Amino acid sequence: MKIAIASGKGGTGKSTVAANLACTLALSREVALVDCDVEEPNLHLFFPDSAEDVPVTTLVPEIDPALCTLCGECGKFCRFGALSVLKDRVLLFPELCHSCGGCSLVCPQGAIREVPRTIGRVACSCPLSRLTLVSGVLNEGEVMAPTVIRAAKMLAEGHPLILYDASPGIACPVIETLEGVDACILVTESTPFGLHDLRLAAEVVESTGIPAGVVINRSDGRDEETLDFCRERGLPILMTIPFSREIAAIQNRGGLICRDLPGWEERFADLFEAVVKIAGVNP
Amino acid sequence: MIVGITARAAGTDAPVEQRFGRAPYFVFVDTETGKAESIENPLVDAAGGVGPRAVQMFSEHGATVVITGQVGGNAARALGMGGIKAYAYRGSGSVADALAEYTAGNLQLLPL
């Protein structure tokens, strides 16, 4: 079974929910936790351990100056601006290249071949006996987040239970993360901004047809608007985490409430049961 | 020498545009003949990577000098590699005004 944990924006406590859920599940079964927030992966902070790195590469053009006639076709074709044909050479901006392969097709001289270039890595570790952590890491300045997400998901493939921590927001990386999942947990806060972002995230998940439910984090007990919205959209509330100094203190030092606060292991186990129910699959 | 100027419309009377890659028009002036050619920039609404593509257009038109407001990092690198000098014009005047300022030596080189 595959579960994604997403939110319309950063800072809602999405990763904390993912880490607590993974930690709780690892007490009784094998679980793989995949950090798909490749621009700012942070799950390893909850589970410090030495990791094995696998590089992620993408293909970029390499131009043979002996064949190139500086005709300009490749630069005109590339809509990402990764190629600029100048008077005496073709300049490549590898970090702008989306590896579409088009330039090598349009080059009338056959002067372009594709060569691999490293854009990030996937770090694998086993911080708990039944937990595998797979973190996608996109290198600074790179744009191809979906490629690294795909690589991270691929490495976790085959595990019977996989949790994906999506990047915040609703852009392509999130869509890539949602690909193939059975259920999605949307994490929100009960503020007007939180609701606005939840609305956007809910729309994206709805468009994918993936069953979803909501976790309200840092709840001050006045969640009426969020509850109304969820009822309207048919989104079940899977869990409510109250705002409390005790919880905040544990989380601020990178701790997990399922481990450090009595009662929370059970609640995260219940969260999993609730997700299984909305997914309608065998866990 | 060909000087390329970023502009809001066609012709040398058009106001200078501060943005480089997203300028609606590029006006190329041949300083020997005084002839001007205006090109509509197809990249105004492009999603990204406009800098390097705009540089290719300047290069194709034989420009060795660019007058504009500011250039981004990738465009600056491409201009630098292409041996095209970029000068800053921050006034609100026309293409002709900017050219006159350039000829008078009043414009600052943009760091590339």
Ligand code: SF4
């Ligand atoms: S592979 Fe595609 S994106 Fe990359 S430089 Fe070539 S045309 Fe541009």
Ligand code: SF4
């Ligand atoms: S399309 Fe081929 S020949 Fe033309 S400029 Fe590009 S690399 Fe050179």
